[in-house]
Amino acid sequence: MKRFSWFNATALTLGFAFLYLPMVVLVIYSFNASRLVTVWAGFSTQWYAELFRDQEFLDAAWVTLRVAFFSSTIATVLGTMAAHVLIRTGRFRGRTLFSGMIYAPLVMPEVITGLSLLLLFIGIGLDRGVLTVVLAHTTFAMCYVSVVVSSRLATFDTALEEAALDLGATPFEAFRLVTLPIIAPAVISGWLLAFTLSLDDLVIASFTTGPGATTLPIKIFSAVRLGVSPQINALSTLLIVFVAIGVITASLVTKRAAVQRAREERAAETTS
Amino acid sequence: MIDEAANRRNAALMIALLVAAVYFAIRTALMLAQTGLETPALPVHVAGLVATLGGFLALLNKSDPDQRRAFLGNAIIGLPYFWLLALFLVPFLIVLKISLSDVALARPPYMPQLDLSGGWTALMDFLSQLDFENFVFLTSDDLYWKAYLSSLQIALIATFATLLVGYPMAYGMARAPKEWQATLLMLVILPFWTSFLIRVYSLMGILGNEGLLNQFLLWTGLISTPLQILNTKIAVYIGIVYTYLPFMILPIYAALEKMDESLLEAAEDLGCSRLEAFWLVTFPLSRGGIVAGCFLVFIPTIGEFVIPSLLGGSGTLMIGKVLWEEFFNNRDWPVASAVAVILLLILIIPIVLFQRSEERARQAGK
Numbered sequence: 001m002k003r004f005s006w007f008n009a010t011a012l013t014l015g016f017a018f019l020y021l022p023m024v025v026l027v028i029y030s031f032n033a034s035r036l037v038t039v040w041a042g043f044s045t046q047w048y049a050e051l052f053r054d055q056e057f058l059d060a061a062w063v064t065l066r067v068a069f070f071s072s073t074i075a076t077v078l079g080t081m082a083a084h085v086l087i088r089t090g091r092f093r094g095r096t097l098f099s100g101m102i103y104a105p106l107v108m109p110e111v112i113t114g115l116s117l118l119l120l121f122i123g124i125g126l127d128r129g130v131l132t133v134v135l136a137h138t139t140f141a142m143c144y145v146s147v148v149v150s151s152r153l154a155t156f157d158t159a160l161e162e163a164a165l166d167l168g169a170t171p172f173e174a175f176r177l178v179t180l181p182i183i184a185p186a187v188i189s190g191w192l193l194a195f196t197l198s199l200d201d202l203v204i205a206s207f208t209t210g211p212g213a214t215t216l217p218i219k220i221f222s223a224v225r226l227g228v229s230p231q232i233n234a235l236s237t238l239l240i241v242f243v244a245i246g247v248i249t250a251s252l253v254t255k256r257a258a259v260q261r262a263r264e265e266r267a268a269e270t271t272s
Numbered sequence: 273m274i275d276e277a278a279n280r281r282n283a284a285l286m287i288a289l290l291v292a293a294v295y296f297a298i299r300t301a302l303m304l305a306q307t308g309l310e311t312p313a314l315p316v317h318v319a320g321l322v323a324t325l326g327g328f329l330a331l332l333n334k335s336d337p338d339q340r341r342a343f344l345g346n347a348i349i350g351l352p353y354f355w356l357l358a359l360f361l362v363p364f365l366i367v368l369k370i371s372l373s374d375v376a377l378a379r380p381p382y383m384p385q386l387d388l389s390g391g392w393t394a395l396m397d398f399l400s401q402l403d404f405e406n407f408v409f410l411t412s413d414d415l416y417w418k419a420y421l422s423s424l425q426i427a428l429i430a431t432f433a434t435l436l437v438g439y440p441m442a443y444g445m446a447r448a449p450k451e452w453q454a455t456l457l458m459l460v461i462l463p464f465w466t467s468f469l470i471r472v473y474s475l476m477g478i479l480g481n482e483g484l485l486n487q488f489l490l491w492t493g494l495i496s497t498p499l500q501i502l503n504t505k506i507a508v509y510i511g512i513v514y515t516y517l518p519f520m521i522l523p524i525y526a527a528l529e530k531m532d533e534s535l536l537e538a539a540e541d542l543g544c545s546r547l548e549a550f551w552l553v554t555f556p557l558s559r560g561g562i563v564a565g566c567f568l569v570f571i572p573t574i575g576e577f578v579i580p581s582l583l584g585g586s587g588t589l590m591i592g593k594v595l596w597e598e599f600f601n602n603r604d605w606p607v608a609s610a611v612a613v614i615l616l617l618i619l620i621i622p623i624v625l626f627q628r629s630e631e632r633a634r635q636a637g638k
Contacts, residue, residue, distance in 0.1 A: 004452075008444035012456065015441035019463055019517060022474035025484060029477065070301055082352035092349060101356040107623055109575020111592045112612045115599060116363035119609070123366055134301075139359040142352065171341055200467045203577050203596075217469050224469075224582060228477045236470040247465050251458060 023240060030233035047234040057219060057235065064199055064216040067130060071137035072194035078138070079145025079194070080187055084175075086146065087153040105143045113140060114207030121208065128210025136208040137201060141194035148193060152186035153179075185254060192250065196243070282335045286343060289328035296321035371609035372402035406610035416594065416611065420618065423591040426505065426580075427573040430512035434569050435562065437513055438520030442561070443554075445521070446528035457525070460518050471515055472582050479507050479583065503585025511579040512569070520565040527561030528554070560633045567626040574622075575615055591615055 004012075030048075034041035051057055082102055105113060117136045121128055160182070164174040180187075202217040209218065216235075223232055300317045332340055410416045445456045463471065478484045479502040486498040501507050531554065539549040573579075577592035584590070591611065599608040 004444075004448060007440075008447050011440035011444040012448070015437065015444070015517075016459055018437070018514065019459075022478050022514070023463075023466070023471065025478060026470075026474040066304075070304075074301075078352045078355055081348050082356075085349050085352065089345070089349060094353070097361075098349075098353055098356070101360050105360060107571055107619065109572070109577075109592060109615060109619070111575055111577055111595045112364075112367070112616060115595065115608060115612055116367045117359065119366045119370060119605070120359070120363035135359060139355070142355070146352075170337065171344060196465055200469065202469055207599075217467070220469055220473070221578075221582075224473050224476070228473075228480070232473065233477075236467070236473065239470060240466055243466050244462065247462060 026233055027237045027240065030230065030237040032230060032233075035230055047230040048238075051231050051234045051238075054231070056214075057216075057231075060214050060216045060219040063130060063213055067133050067137060067205075067213075067215060068195045068198035071134045071141055071198050072191050074134070074138045075141035075145050075194045076187060076191045079142040079190060080149050080183075082142060082146040083150035083153055086150050088158070102143050102146050105140045106147065110201070110203035111207075114204040117204070118207040128208060129213045132208045132210065133205050133213055133215065136204050137194075137198040140204065141197050144193050144197060145187075145190035148190040149183060149186045152183045156182055185257070189250075192246075199239075279336070279339055282331060283339065283343060286328060286331050286335070289324050289331065290347070293321060293324040293328055296324060367609045367612055369402070370606055371406055371613045372404065373606050374403075374405065406606045407614070409607065410610055410614065415589075416591075419589045419591045419594045420614070422589040423574050423576075424618075426508055426512075426588075426590060427570050427576075430509050430516075430573055431566050431570045433509055434513045434516055434520045435566060438517055438565065439524060439562070441517075442521045442524035442528060442558075445525050446531070453529075460521050460525075463515075464518050468515060469578060472511055472578055475507070475511055475514060476502065476582060479510065502583060503587065505584065505588055507583040507585075508580055508588055508590075511583045512573050512576070515579065516569045516573065519568040523564040523568065524558055524561035527558045531557050560629075560636075563629050564626075564633075567622060567629075571619060571622055571626070574619060 031043050031045065032040055033044035033046065082098075086099060086102065114136070117132075117139070118128075121132050126132060160178050161174050164178045165171065169177065200217060201215075202221050205215045206218055206221075209215065220232060220235065223229060296317055300314070300321055303314050303317065332343070335343075441460075445453060445460070448456055476483075480486070481498045481500060481502065483502070485501065486495075489495045490498065501510075535553050535557075536549050539553050540546070544552060575592045576590060577596055580588045580590040580593050581596075584593075592615075595608055595611045595615070598604050598611060
């Protein structure tokens, strides 16, 4: 039985304190009655109330959610197709270019991606707004989705699909009935990843947005440049809480699914 | 046996219906995205989408299997391919083109404009007007040199600092009791999902002159006047270590976790001290993880914008910030594009190195 050594315990405690303390402080100070960050003036939820009265923040939140929903959904469809092409399709013209274009956006600095998309939108005369941000987010998110999905696609046996084809399924049926259920966890986590990437993006959204399409990160950034504000603390706390609940639920669900599958496999083994 | 002509007609119809379906889908999505459910034209477009999609699927179902397979195969390759060409490659070529143009007081603010209706002569004329002036300008003004060098320096130092903080944590995780490891891993990954911007912002309240860190240091009596940390390079280093730490921990943990512990026992049996065993056995075995972690931190930090603008103050020069200001404040699009092109050229070296080391690791693993 392994135990924590004092060195490991210290390293982990200090490390996790460093990772989480700033966020914990943020959450605590969002309940501070004083406007100043330095003084604790008692517990209050006034900044939350003020936040929910601020129409600009609510509008920005609504824009952000819509952008994230549409871009992550389109990105999941395109990214899954791209992953399928990368893993299951053999040689075709321009394959190297295709895989290059899938991986390049992952390492491109956001300022370059943002700048180049903006210059494209201006070049083709597309008015900037929600649509252009959705297009921009879809483009970089689909690359992340395809990386997540293709790692899952690469690890499972093609014999399963071939068996389905031999038994008379069309390729689409084979995908829908065999492949998709197996890669579903990866597709779902790809969607979630795309959604959070879109929620979080400041740089690309700033380049590609237009009047009436201010997203939450842009709003936060312009408010934060002026310094620390309790209203932003409240907003950040809400976002942190949502994400934490989401991620913990998702991990519990996948854990339960894994346990369930293991149990079914064991049952199948004993009956056969 | 379905005859050739019917087959071809079928394929043409299918493509037409698919294009129409994509059009309706985009229009529907747009209306939902821009105005919500109250648009009067929305039901028309939803109906159009359903009808064309239905027609397409019916036709697809009727056509013969080989043709269907070929058509679907092409569509599956074509759609993401086309998307990436249009929204990744073409935009980048536009940046390249504009970096070779000149600033102009016009809309859009650069010269020359390509006018394809002018035909071949217009194209040649356009090409002859492109020049490397912006790149010459970048070398003549030391602001840009300094910004590139300072970005590289900040990225290097910050990567090293992240390694110093991340390694002991990854080591501690790999050596932790098995039943703890999933939880610890979850704790490392969780910050990935929380907003990057908010995590950088949370540091502002800690590092400020009246922030918690200074208050704490004053309270313990270690310092008598507040330290200036926010708006210095130190704050940028802290910010990078803080936000990129998971990128460093995860690959090192992955390398250490695979390690066979009997190797350590063997080293100790052969007379190594704990520390010697670490240096001679554990550390070399985790080198792949270290290399991967360092690149994963180094590559994105070079172009970083959020951290230097929120924590670095006006004194910190980083190229991502310079590009942003060149574009939004000075409205000098050609120079901003040239800055982007050189930034990308600088990044290609570490990326190629990274790919090579990955390739080598894969071959060593086989």
